[in-house]
Amino acid sequence: MVYLVVRAGQAGGDRVVDVLTRARTWELAANTVLLVVVVCLGCLVLGVATAVAATRVRLPAPRAWWVLASLPLAMPSYITAFAWLAAWPGINGFWPLVGVMVLACTPYVTIPVLAALRLADAGPEDVARTLGRGPVAAFTTVTLPQVLPAALAGSLLVALYTLSDFGAPALLRFPAFTWAIHSSYTGSLDRVTAAVLALLLTVLALALVLAERRVRRRTSAGRAVVATRRSVPVTLRPWATALVATGLAAVAALSLLLPLGVLAGRIVRAGTTPDWADLARSTVTTLALGAAAAALVVVLAVPVGVLAARYRGRAVGVVESAAYLGHGLPGIVVGLSLVFLSLGLVPGLYQSAPVLVFAYAVLFLPKAIGATRAAVERVPTSVEEVSRTLGRSALGTWFAVTGRQAWPGIAAGGLLVAVTTMKELPATLMLRPIGIDTLATDLWQHTSLGTYGAAAPAALLLVLAASVPAWFLSERGRR
Numbered sequence: 001m002v003y004l005v006v007r008a009g010q011a012g013g014d015r016v017v018d019v020l021t022r023a024r025t026w027e028l029a030a031n032t033v034l035l036v037v038v039v040c041l042g043c044l045v046l047g048v049a050t051a052v053a054a055t056r057v058r059l060p061a062p063r064a065w066w067v068l069a070s071l072p073l074a075m076p077s078y079i080t081a082f083a084w085l086a087a088w089p090g091i092n093g094f095w096p097l098v099g100v101m102v103l104a105c106t107p108y109v110t111i112p113v114l115a116a117l118r119l120a121d122a123g124p125e126d127v128a129r130t131l132g133r134g135p136v137a138a139f140t141t142v143t144l145p146q147v148l149p150a151a152l153a154g155s156l157l158v159a160l161y162t163l164s165d166f167g168a169p170a171l172l173r174f175p176a177f178t179w180a181i182h183s184s185y186t187g188s189l190d191r192v193t194a195a196v197l198a199l200l201l202t203v204l205a206l207a208l209v210l211a212e213r214r215v216r217r218r219t220s221a222g223r224a225v226v227a228t229r230r231s232v233p234v235t236l237r238p239w240a241t242a243l244v245a246t247g248l249a250a251v252a253a254l255s256l257l258l259p260l261g262v263l264a265g266r267i268v269r270a271g272t273t274p275d276w277a278d279l280a281r282s283t284v285t286t287l288a289l290g291a292a293a294a295a296l297v298v299v300l301a302v303p304v305g306v307l308a309a310r311y312r313g314r315a316v317g318v319v320e321s322a323a324y325l326g327h328g329l330p331g332i333v334v335g336l337s338l339v340f341l342s343l344g345l346v347p348g349l350y351q352s353a354p355v356l357v358f359a360y361a362v363l364f365l366p367k368a369i370g371a372t373r374a375a376v377e378r379v380p381t382s383v384e385e386v387s388r389t390l391g392r393s394a395l396g397t398w399f400a401v402t403g404r405q406a407w408p409g410i411a412a413g414g415l416l417v418a419v420t421t422m423k424e425l426p427a428t429l430m431l432r433p434i435g436i437d438t439l440a441t442d443l444w445q446h447t448s449l450g451t452y453g454a455a456a457p458a459a460l461l462l463v464l465a466a467s468v469p470a471w472f473l474s475e476r477g478r479r
Contacts, residue, residue, distance in 0.1 A: 001202065001325070003337035007195035019196040024180075029200060032177045035097065035169075036162045036208070042102040043158045047109025048144075048151055050251070053244050055117040056139075058233040060241075065248055069110045070473050072255040073416070074466030076423040076440075077104040078167025079459055083259035085171060086266075092173040100168050103255040105161055109154035111412065111473060112374055116147035119378060135234075149377060153370035156212040160327040160366060163205055166426060177201045178330045182426070185332055198333045202325055209324040213317065263460045270453025279442070279461055286438045286465055289353070290418040293360035294469075297368045298414045300361060305372025305410075306402075310381070323369055326362040331426035334359050338431060356431040360421045367420060368413030375409020376402060415473040422466045439465060 008016055019025060054065045081100045084091060120143050128138035166178040177197055184194035236244070267274075301323075308320045326334060338359050342350045349355050379402050387397040403410075425440045432441065439462035446455030 003340050004195045004199050004202070004333065006340075007191050008199060011192040015192055016196055019193050020200075025197065025200070028175060028177050028180050028197070029204075031094075031175055032163065032201075032204065035094070035101070035174070035176060036159050036204075038098050039101045039105060039162045040155050040159050042098065043106045043109050044151060044155050046102060046251070047106045047154065048113055048147075050106065050110045050248065051113035051117055051147075052139075053248060055114060056233055057241065057244055058235045059245055059248075062233070066114065067471060068248065068252040068256070069114065070107055070470045071252075071467055072103060073107045073111075073419045073470045073473070074422075074463050075104060075255060075259055076167065076462070077101060077165055078171060078425075079263070079463065080104055080255065080259050081168040081171040083262040086262045087258060094174055097168060097172045097174045099254075100172065101162055101165070103251070104168070105158040106251075106255075107470075108157040108161070108416075109151055111416075112150035112154045112371065112409075113147050115409065115412070116150040116374070116378075117143070120146045150374045152212055152215060153374050156208060156324070157327070157367055157370060159208045159212075160205060160324065163201060163208070164327060164330050164363075166330055166332070177204075181330050182332055185336070191336075194333075198329060202329060205325050205327070205329070206321060209321045213321070260460070260463065263456045263463075266453050266456035267460070270456065274454070274457040278437075279439075279457060282437045282439045282442050282458065283461055283465055285436055286422050286440070286462070287468075289357065289360070289438065290421040290469070292353075292357045293364065293421040294414040294418040296357055296361050297365055297417045298410060301365055301368035301372050301413060302410060304365075305369045305413075306376055306398075308369070308373045309376035320369065324366045327364065327366040329363070331359075331363060331424055331428075332430065334362050335427035335430035338362075338427075351431060351433050353433060353436075356428065356433075359427045359431055360417070360424065363424065363427065364417045364420050367416040368410070371409045371413030371416065372406070375406035375412075378409075379405045412473055415469040418469040419466050419473070422462065 050069050053059070054062070054069055059065055077100055080103060081097075084096060084100060122143070125138045125142045128142045129135070133141070164178060166182050169176045169179045170182070177200065181194045181197050181201070184197065185191060235241075304320055304323050307316045338355055339350065342352075342355050383401055383405075384397050387401045388394070392400060422438070423440060425444055428438055428441055429444065432438065437445075439458050442458040443455050443462060446458065
C-alpha cells in the first residue's frame with residue numbers, strides 16, 4: 001500500500017485526477033465488478049450443488065467425486081483458458097472468461113461446504129421433517145444456514161482471486177483491471193497509471209471484505225453446535241442418480257480432462273524430448289516454495305483467524321480486513337512493492353527465497369484466514385468455557401479443545417496456500433533468486449517464445465505437482 005501511494009504521489013494530484021476521470025478507467029471498473037459478481041454467483045451455485053451431491057446423494061464411487069471436486073484447484077486458470085482456446089479457436093470475451101473462472105474457482109466454495117455439510121447437525125432437519133416440511137424445504141431452511149458461513153468464506157476467496165487474476169483475462173482478451181495494470185507496467189512503463197489503477201483495485205477488494213464481514217455477522221451467530229446426528233446419503237431413483245453423476249462428470253471433464261488432453265496433445269505433436277533434469281529441478285523448487293509458504297501463512301493466519309472467530313470490535317475488524325487486501329492485488333504489484341522494500345531496507349535480501357515466500361504470504365494469507373476462522377467458529381464456546389472451569393489456561397484450552405477440533409480446517413487452509421503458490425506467476429518472475437525456476441516460470445518462458453509444445457511438459461508437471469496437496473485436501477475433507 002505504501003508503495004502504491006508513493007508511486008501515485010510522485011506524479012502529483014493533477015495526474016491522479018486525470019487517470020481517475022478517464023472513461024477507460026470506469027469502463028475497466030465496470031467490467032471488473034461485473035466479472036466478479038457473475039463468477040461469484042456461478043461458483044456459489046455450482047460449489048454448493050456439487051457439495052450437496054457429493055455428501056447427500058448416494059453415488060457410485062463416492063470417494064472419487066470428492067477428489068474430482070478438489071482437483072480443479074491444481075489447474076491454473078491460464079492453462080484452462082489456453083486449453084479452451086486450443087479446443088475452440090477464436091473464443092474470447094466476457095462469457096468464455098466467466099466459464100473458465102467458474103471452473104477454476106468453484107473448489108474454493110465446494111471444499112469448505114463439503115466439510116461443513118459432513119459436520120452439520122442433522123437433528124434439526126429431522127425435527128423439521130416431523131413438523132411437515134419436505135426434504136428440500138427442510139434442507140434449505142435448516143441445514144443450508146449451517147454451511148452458509150463456509151460458503152461465504154469461499155465466495156470471498158473467489159471474488160479476490162477473480163479481482164487479481166491476470167492470465168485468463170489476458171488470454172481471453174477481456175479488459176479488466178489486472179490486464180490494464182500489467183500492460184501499464186510492462187508495455188508503456190507507466191507506473192503512475194498502474195499504481196492508481198491498483199489503488200482502485202484495492203478499494204474494490206476492501207469493499208468485498210467489508211461486505212462479506214457484514215453478511216457473515218448476520219449468518220454465523222449461534223451456528224456453532226455440537227452435532228447430535230450426522231446426515232447419511234439418500235438413495236435416489238436410478239435415473240436421478242445417473243443425472244447427478246453425469247452433471248458432476250461433465251464439470252470434471254471441462255475443468256480437468258479437456259486441459260489435460262490438450263497438454264498431452266501438444267507434447268505428442270511437439271515430437272521433442274523434454275529436458276527432464278531441468279523439469280525435475282523446477283518441480284522440487286515448486287514443491288519446496290509451496291510448503292514453505294504454507295507453513296509461514298498458517299503461522300500468520302491462526303492468530304488472525306481466531307480473533308475474527310471469537311472477538312468483535314473495530315480493531316479486530318481492521319486487522320482481518322487488512323490481511324485480506326493482499327489477495328486483491330495483482331501479483332506484479334506485490335512483487336514490485338517488495339522489490340522497492342527490499343532494495344530500500346535490506347538490499348541483501350533482494351531476489352532471495354525469504355522475500356519470495358513473504359510475497360506468497362501477503363498474496364495468499366486470506367486463504368488460510370478464511371479456513372481458520374470458519375473452523376474455529378464451528379467449535380462451541382461452551383466447550384472452551386468448560387475447559388477453563390476445569391483449570392486449563394487459555395493456551396491449554398486452545399491446544400486441548402479448540403485447536404484439536406479446528407485443526408482440519410487450519411490444515412485445509414495451508415493446503416490451499418500450497419496449491420495456489422505453485423501456480424503463482426507474476427510475483428515469482430520478479431522475486432525468484434537468479435538461476436532458480438519454478439514450473440510456472442518455465443511455462444511462462446516457453447509460451448512467451450511461442451514454443452507451446454515445449455511449454456506443455458512444464459504445464460502438465462505443474463498440474464500433477466499441485467494435484468498432490470489438492471488430493472490431500474479432498475481426503476481431509478472427506479474424513
